[in-house]
Amino acid sequence: MHALLPTPEEMARWDKAAVALGIRPEILMENASREAMHVLCGLVGDLVGRGVLLLAGPGNNGGDAIALARHLHCAGAKVLLAHVKPLSAYKGEAGYNARLARKLGLAAELVTERNLASKALSWELSRPCVVVDGLLGTGFSGQLSPFFLELVETVNRLGRNALVLALDAPTGLSAHTGRPNPTAVRADATVTFEAAKIGLAQPFAAPFTGWLHVRPIGIPPEVKDAHPASAALLGPETLGLLPRPSPEGHKGSYGHVLVLGGSYGLTGAPVLTALGALRGGAGLATVGCPSGLSLHLKAGQPDIMTLPLGKGGEWNAGFLDELLPHVGHFNALVVGPGLGRTEGARDFLRGLLAASSLPPLVLDADALYWLAQEETPPRLPENAVLTPHPREAGRLLGLDAATVQADRPAAIRALVERTGAMCVLKGAGTLVAAPGQPIHLCPVDAPALSVGGSGDVLAGLLGALLAQGLSCFKAARLAVWLHASAGLHLAENFPNRGCTATEIAAALPHAMKEQPCAPRKTS
Structure with missing residues (x-):
């Protein structure tokens, strides 16, 4: 409770x-x-x-x-x-x-x-x-x-x-x-x-x-x-939502997360997201990206698979012809890390959100940037989760980051009303809100998390929990708590910060260690 x-x-x-x-x-x-x-x-x-x-x-x-x-x-x-x-x-x-x-x-x-x-x-x-x-x-x-x-x-x-x-x-x-x-x-x-x-x-x-x-x-x-x-x-009781591993489980039992992102100069973001997914318990993680970038993304990452799309290194709406027939094979999507701000990326995102029967999806980073550019917010799937930081939230609301920070509860309520979707407002005192649900506040202050790529790891972790069958609201609350707990764990070895996003991902299993688990969702 x-x-x-x-x-x-x-x-x-x-x-x-x-x-x-x-x-x-x-x-x-x-x-x-x-x-x-x-x-x-x-x-x-x-x-x-x-x-x-x-x-x-x-x-x-x-x-x-x-x-x-x-x-x-x-x-x-x-x-x-x-x-x-x-x-x-x-x-x-x-x-x-x-x-x-x-x-x-x-x-x-x-x-x-x-x-x-x-x-x-x-x-x-x-x-x-x-x-x-x-x-x-x-x-x-x-x-x-x-x-x-x-x-x-x-x-x-x-x-x-x-x-x-x-x-x-x-x-x-x-x-x-x-x-x-x-x-x-x-x-x-x-x-x-x-x-x-x-x-x-x-x-x-x-x-x-x-x-x-x-x-x-x-x-x-x-x-x-x-x-x-x-x-x-949010408190330690949130850990009761952790899915329980099955003694007969295999990699397919724990979900397959597809990360859609990566562009020139931003190939690290989707990799960190995929690492967050794997460290969050997903059985498989794949990065879908322009084919010209797949080798850059794959280099040194044997745990992560790639799904090369189209030709060259730029996103475009034509990728959807290759992607959509196979998207049902994945249990969760994370869209936006390193996606870029080209018109092709915008067109790809528009087409993806217009598709029917998408698996649960997390919209982060550049996906949020493009949503904010739309004159009329698109109708998002019911199983979508938005994960903005204060500046991204401000763009979506037509406000500056300082105004968002001045009243964070009001800002996340406005985000939910504007988008109709579940939202996670990142930052000290991360908030989780969904239509018809109470706001949930994470009271943890973990400065170790204030580093580039931290949000990518959180998005991947959230994708992993969705892929394992948790509802959007449960997955978001648990992801936020685990991410914050990982920050506290890292503070023991990095009392004055200095850790990297890769280390945040590596700390996620420690945040779950010896904690109560909920029965695995079967429906």
Whole structure:
């Protein structure tokens, strides 16, 4: 079961549905604050007599901080609660906790734009051992106002000498995208409630979240089932999708992958793709290429077969007459690595995609370039998988790569809507999405994979899993996880990068080693 990654709006629906079920919102806030207390005690130990500064924002995130202040007070900590609006102005469950704080006489002070500078100075002089960020949480969107920007900068200064704990999300960090705007609290740890929000699970959010603790607050599973999250987290359980080898298997039992690519100056890409397919478990791998390039591709690669097409070294639509009668002999196609950007390559791709009854196919690299040049996106086969990196995704969407990276979940949703196909958006925090399915996020950050040819290996690995009978959605999730795991394996020997794509392919079997397997698909 993959961990759920709701958006902030989906989490709000869970809260609302739980309350409608009869769970009082005060109970949910009490549970959240107690979980935060447990995490904090685990991080710093005994809090008796130690100074804790809690910053409470105007909403329920502030309410969580106020409730936590009460628990800390009861544990003997020297609490100072800094709130951005009068305690009497808090409403609902936050107001309930504010009234309790006042009755207990907790040390509290109102922080405004006028007095922030002097308050910040006094906080720095008091040198608290813990600073709790309960300012905005997952409700933050847009850009920080000058007041909250100054508060964030104050917290980060205090964090040089104190542990910073963020409640639900560091202030200034988008729980949708994992990006700060323009900056965010840099927490040592974040307690997020019930489920990690999709932005917090992105690897590039880690410098702001610190250690991410996901803690339950009592949302029943029936509520989550009735209001499904739109994303989930890939984890080691993904390896359960690995096809199980048969004791009577032979090379034909594990699929034959055909890679269509290669052009002058780009003969290495399809070879790396074929290596990825073989290391991913395919029984056979063939590169289909212009006949004039077949010897270049074959040289030094005894494990890879070639299918020479036509005459000369340039792709053209005439190759289809030779290819299509035999394409049914293959179990998966990978199209695009090194295909080139000649008009002949474009015409070949158009003709191929117009053909009927193609096996499952992966569209990568130059195939994606040519798709982006079409005024009207062609109708892709249902068994097609697109594997763009951010620049390729941008071309398909008419955006630049920076815009794609600014909101990767939104970008992959737009890709699926535009193409109607399954998509893998590569990069740190690779995303997998398909029509009618939740987005799946790979949280692994593996710098070893940042090398030319890495994506070719991934495309071949995906082709191998398709050739072995996995559905597109299962194959894509498993391929992404194995590719990332191979990167982590390589980091042991290449701690500062320096590996090659060939070594990424060679590491794939290690990523599968001694892992649970699923029964082999027979249909």
